[in-house]
Amino acid sequence: MDIVVRAVLMFFLILLLTRIVGRRELSSLQPFDLVLLIVIGDLVQQGVTQSDYSFTGLMIAAGTIAILQTIVSWFGFRSDKVGLVIEGEPIVVVQDGRCLDANLRRERIEEAEVRESAREQGIGALDEIAWGILETSGKFSFIKKQD
Numbered sequence: 532m533d534i535v536v537r538a539v540l541m542f543f544l545i546l547l548l549t550r551i552v553g554r555r556e557l558s559s560l561q562p563f564d565l566v567l568l569i570v571i572g573d574l575v576q577q578g579v580t581q582s583d584y585s586f587t588g589l590m591i592a593a594g595t596i597a598i599l600q601t602i603v604s605w606f607g608f609r610s611d612k613v614g615l616v617i618e619g620e621p622i623v624v625v626q627d628g629r630c631l632d633a634n635l636r637r638e639r640i641e642e643a644e645v646r647e648s649a650r651e652q653g654i655g656a657l658d659e660i661a662w663g664i665l666e667t668s669g670k671f672s673f674i675k676k677q678d
Contacts (some may be wrong), residue, residue, distance in 0.1 A: 534579060534580060534588055534591045534592050534595070535591060535595050536621075537579045537580075537581075537592075538576060538595035538596055538599075538642070539593045539595060539599060540581050541575055541578060541579050541596075542566055542595075542596055542599045542600075543616075545575070546603070546617070550616075550617075550619070562644055564668055574608045576592075579592045581594055600657075603617060618667045619662045619667045620667065621666050621667060621668065622634050622637070622664065622665045623662060623663070623664055624636060624640065624645055624658045624661060624663050624664065624665050624671070625637070625645060625657060625662065625663025625673070626661075626663075627660075627661060628656075628657050628658040628660055628661075628676070628678070629657070629661070630642050630657065630663075634665075638665060638667070645657070645663060645671065647676060648670075648671040649663070649673055650671075651655065652671075654675065658676075659676060660673050660674070660675060660676065661675060661676040661677070662674040
């Protein structure tokens, strides 16, 4: 039972941390970030199972996290408010060719990142963009202005 309680607490801690870190950071992992995630995974495992390295402990911890993920996902699907808390919402970062500085600051994004993403999608200048949206996945979507 102790493993279940620690797994539940760790699940919600990780959920909170991913919301705090921000969607853009999670979508563009650098090599250091990947190593850091591996280290965090090991620390989480140690915190959840402590010195229990048995297969039963593994099944209890993994099963608890899988069940929690299913429950949270179901509630997010059934309730718009819960879904908003868990997934967030898309944020407009470019409107009529201009970056919205308040939204960029809120998401800790530099204008250079927006320009780079626009170029990757074949858009040469921000002036060509009607709407630039930071999706909940951390990716940018751009809608070009109509000619």
